Amino acid sequence: MTLVTPTRLSDGRELIYFDATAQAAALHRDHSAVADTRDLPARGATGDARFDALTGEWVAVAAHRQSRTHLPPADQCPLCPTTAGNLSEIPAPDYEVVVFENRFSSFGPSLGALPADAGWGTTAPAHGRCEVVAFDSAHEGSFGSLAPERARTVIDAWAHRTEALSALDGIRQVFCFENRGADIGVTLLHPHGQIYAYPFIPPRSAVMARAARAHFDATDGRETLLAGMLKAERDSGERMIIEGKHFSAFVPFAARWPLEVHLVPHRQVADLAALTDPERDELTTVYLDLLGRVDRLYSTPTPYIAAWHQAPLDPLLRPASRLHLQLTSPRRAEDKLKFLAGSEAAMGAFINDTTPELVADNLRNAVGTTAKDLP
């Protein structure tokens, strides 16, 4: 069971400890031991959301983020536990998993609804909330290097935050993700993820949710799109990597990226909060197995984006949408990255230079030790 201890940083931001052990939770409940002694300036105002009439989409303008912390030295890491020489973002001598509001926030701190009648020139506050999830107190690693019990606590933290953020005023989508690797622009090395609570349904979510709803309607509500795709992938087996009791991981039939894996629950669940304890237990095992395979493909850690797609907070779209992870990497060879150039970035038309079946084969075989583990 995960123990949850909420507190506040000196500028009013929420910080929440997630502990698997009673000892750690007791420490974090002792306010004198974990008070934020920094005299932080007041939080900045919420940035702007501008309506892009060309596409009907919102764009966040967050000029204050230019000055955000960029690859700080290890002894000044803002995600390490606080020491006398490093008053970090986490005012505790140790922690297991911790979540706090991002100081350089793209959305929020204000909450509310965006205008429904937006057109060219419409600006609104970029309502919402951005949180940081520190996966572990150790400074190096990523989700895949966590001990299973720590990974399990992170999953509980994601579930807790998904439920809490979904209840905030104006939130339409909660998005848990991990960016891994300097190659894709990570600015902090400490193992961490992020959670964005958007005041709109993001464009790609909306596209997927509408396709899911269309399939749901076409089957008179008998099948969700993800259920149909999962069944087809399990029946085929060609692209399957890991098939568990509650989850399956496969390279999707129409993968966009040179490395792309989808991890899908077997049961119809809208989001991480809806997973049962046995499902969370298996997810821990399956996800760590998957990330281990991803890192055995090359001699250096594989950069990736791990994106948890959850059902939008919309009464029409939500029943047809299912939780799933999309893990994508731009690495197309040991020393080559795929760049999003003209066709992908400007037109949204992806060209994949490898086949999903070949990638699945490589991931199925990526077990045990590899060259990098040998002396």
Added chain:
Amino acid sequence: MTLVTPTRLSDGRELIYFDATAQAAALHRDHSAVADTRDLPARGATGDARFDALTGEWVAVAAHRQSRTHLPPADQCPLCPTTAGNLSEIPAPDYEVVVFENRFSSFGPSLGALPADAGWGTTAPAHGRCEVVAFDSAHEGSFGSLAPERARTVIDAWAHRTEALSALDGIRQVFCFENRGADIGVTLLHPHGQIYAYPFIPPRSAVMARAARAHFDATDGRETLLAGMLKAERDSGERMIIEGKHFSAFVPFAARWPLEVHLVPHRQVADLAALTDPERDELTTVYLDLLGRVDRLYSTPTPYIAAWHQAPLDPLLRPASRLHLQLTSPRRAEDKLKFLAGSEAAMGAFINDTTPELVADNLRNAVGTTAKDLP
């Protein structure tokens, strides 16, 4: 006037010379002087297009492209004129502008329509055509370094190819673009652009074309969306960079990228082929001016994607869509790039770390010499 001389490479691919001078055209009409003497292997089969049921979009699977030419040495450049030591893709001792079918093609050479009733598991030939546009015979540079007369010929070549490719069986969208800079994955240094003729309307095009049609309908066909936005930008002036007689360049109100400029014709034209000679003349001047400003922002050449959005070949969408250029750069500071991480890549929700007004101000002031021009 631009003289057009079509020919074929030894594997059957089309190659077309575009010459402003009669002398150059005469050389290219002399078959014995410009025959392709290479014994190229037959062209590979067309790759696959797979239907992504999650999004309703097509993804090209082009495994044969993994082996494409990657930053070759200058004396083996495939876009330089042919010499005894370098039998390049262009079998002529010199040229002005040349267009040819890409040997490592994501779409084509087959042509035809994709199935309309696609679902999970649908694979079809990736019909279509990909062409390379060599801007000049000199090995280094980019569009912005071209002499005005050469730039003018490139515009004629784009227009010619847009019209010709639009007439091919099954083509739904013709896309002229230039990727500039190794930072965004350019694999050939020789100044060149590309043209993709897609067998579907690419996802971002479709989003823009639908928004344009909705605006057109809402105004009872009195105004296109681009006309309305252009008028608003010209009235405001806050983000205007260059205002000509036929074209205006501005940073869009809801720019997604740290550097983003839209260049829009004042008249309702669907594509580059529809531009008149006076419009093409002014476009040459305005576009070269714009690219000069873009390169004066930093001490090294600015990486960019220059994407010419043209009206889709669709009877409903086409009348509401207007040609425009979207020039975007991921560079957010002298030594920093914006990466598309979780929010942008997975969700399509962009966060811009600067303001469009500040960028417009920088581009308005980016005239004359800068540090890099000084001795």
